Amino acid sequence: MLTPGIRLGLRIGIPFCLVFAIGSGFLASEKRRDALDAFVGDIRASIQERPEFMVNLMAIDGAGQNLAEDIREVVPLDFPVSSFDLDVEQIRDVITGLAPVKTAAVRVRPGGILQVDVIERQPVVVWRTRDGIEILDHTGAHVDDIPTRASRADLPLIVGGGADEAVEEALALLRASQPLGKRLRGLQRMGNRRWDVVLDRGQRIMLPTDRAVQALERVLAVSEVQDLLDRDVAVVDMRIGARPTIRMTENAVEEWWRIRKTGGVGQ
Numbered sequence: 443m444l445t446p447g448i449r450l451g452l453r454i455g456i457p458f459c460l461v462f463a464i465g466s467g468f469l470a471s472e473k474r475r476d477a478l479d480a481f482v483g484d485i486r487a488s489i490q491e492r493p494e495f496m497v498n499l500m501a502i503d504g505a506g507q508n509l510a511e512d513i514r515e516v517v518p519l520d521f522p523v524s525s526f527d528l529d530v531e532q533i534r535d536v537i538t539g540l541a542p543v544k545t546a547a548v549r550v551r552p553g554g555i556l557q558v559d560v561i562e563r564q565p566v567v568v569w570r571t572r573d574g575i576e577i578l579d580h581t582g583a584h585v586d587d588i589p590t591r592a593s594r595a596d597l598p599l600i601v602g603g604g605a606d607e608a609v610e611e612a613l614a615l616l617r618a619s620q621p622l623g624k625r626l627r628g629l630q631r632m633g634n635r636r637w638d639v640v641l642d643r644g645q646r647i648m649l650p651t652d653r654a655v656q657a658l659e660r661v662l663a664v665s666e667v668q669d670l671l672d673r674d675v676a677v678v679d680m681r682i683g684a685r686p687t688i689r690m691t692e693n694a695v696e697e698w699w700r701i702r703k704t705g706g707v708g709q
């Protein structure tokens with residue numbers, strides 16, 4: 443009885459065994475187990491549903507009216523709701539899954555407010571495809587669909603398959619195209635490899651796959667000195683940098699042949 447092991451068994455082991463036996467006997471009855479579960483559930487509910495733990499409304503900052511409505515639609519909470527029943531990480535993931543949302547933060551503010559802070563994607567170009575018209579941000583991510591080009595006439599236009607994958611290059615070309623002013627109609631992606639700069643009067647500057655900005659700057663420099671784009675030029679082909687090609691308009695070609703036939707051009 444004086445050994446440490448025996449004393450430890452008498453002080454701890456026997457009471458533990460008695461409690462375990464009594465508890466097992468009590469829980470052996472399904473009816474008593476159900477009553478215990480109900481009792482624990484009532485206690486938990488009484489704590490979780492206390493006024494200080496209830497969320498009564500959702501506040502959304504940083505989102506426009508349409509996006510705010512979309513957020514409330516994809517997060518259909520029935521207020522008031524206990525903060526213990528809210529999975530803020532799951533709510534954040536749902537909100538960031540919306541195309542116009544760049545980032546989102548969700549938290550429960552004091553006063554029972556579910557606070558949603560949103561940073562929207564900023565559209566920089568209009569992309570027209572066979573499937574419709576949409577606006578993209580600087581990474582090429584979809585922001586929204588629009589019914590017509592005129593809906594966002596303030597944004598430049600890009601067209602063609604794969605154009606959304608080269609928005610950053612398109613923006614660089616658009617910056618270089620500023621001297622063209624209102625003559626610029628947009629950029630067209632060709633074969634998902636390169637760009638054409640489309641101007642009014644049916645003119646087009648065909649750019650190479652590599653160093654497209656530098657090729658465009660060369661054309662604009664020549665045009666500034668020699669009024670190249672003010673002439674009857676249909677296409678300036680810069681795809682082969684060592685051999686730029688100019689294609690005249692049909693009317694200019696016909697006029698040239700007429701002059702040649704009448705002897706206006708030396709044989």
